[in-house]
Amino acid sequence: MGGLSAAHGLSIKIVSISYSNGSLTRISETSVISAFGTLVDVATLIRQIGLKIGMRFRPADAAQASIAFTAGQVGTVPPSFTPVTEDGSITTKLQNVFGTADGKWIGFKIPAAQIPNVVGYPTADDRLFFRVTLPKFQLAHARGLTVQPVVAVTDNFSDFTGHYALGLSVFTLGTANGALEFDTQVLGGV
Numbered sequence: 001m002g003g004l005s006a007a008h009g010l011s012i013k014i015v016s017i018s019y020s021n022g023s024l025t026r027i028s029e030t031s032v033i034s035a036f037g038t039l040v041d042v043a044t045l046i047r048q049i050g051l052k053i054g055m056r057f058r059p060a061d062a063a064q065a066s067i068a069f070t071a072g073q074v075g076t077v078p079p080s081f082t083p084v085t086e087d088g089s090i091t092t093k094l095q096n097v098f099g100t101a102d103g104k105w106i107g108f109k110i111p112a113a114q115i116p117n118v119v120g121y122p123t124a125d126d127r128l129f130f131r132v133t134l135p136k137f138q139l140a141h142a143r144g145l146t147v148q149p150v151v152a153v154t155d156n157f158s159d160f161t162g163h164y165a166l167g168l169s170v171f172t173l174g175t176a177n178g179a180l181e182f183d184t185q186v187l188g189g190v
Contacts, residue, residue, distance in 0.1 A: 010167025017174030062104035
């Protein structure tokens, strides 16, 4: 993320998974970490600069993927989400750095003005929440999974060649369907 020079990455915590008739909806809570279990307060920074984000999906999932976001307090999912639309220039920048062999990147921008302000709680408790819906999600086995990278950079970086925070998003059918659920933390630095 912009302004961070030490090791850092993304923490992605599953809040809920619903799966019915082949449609999967997952809500996750995301934050930046500087060490495993140590969160970085970047709420003010992202509200000033905005974010570029990329999520890589399996080709079958990417065609129908729906992504929305909101901001709120840790552990409390806000009631409304703002849909994002793919930004072709960001998707191209993702493909130029990470390739296309392992799936389809979807790049999008969250402008600073679209990130709801912190109200009534410390900025250290601030999180971004993402709702991802995959209407034709299928796995080879009910306990299977698919691992999909997520990269983020503040909007003051032109692309992903010099800097980004990485997270791993693990999609399963959820515990209600007999599958496991995975929270992840990825830490990296140069």
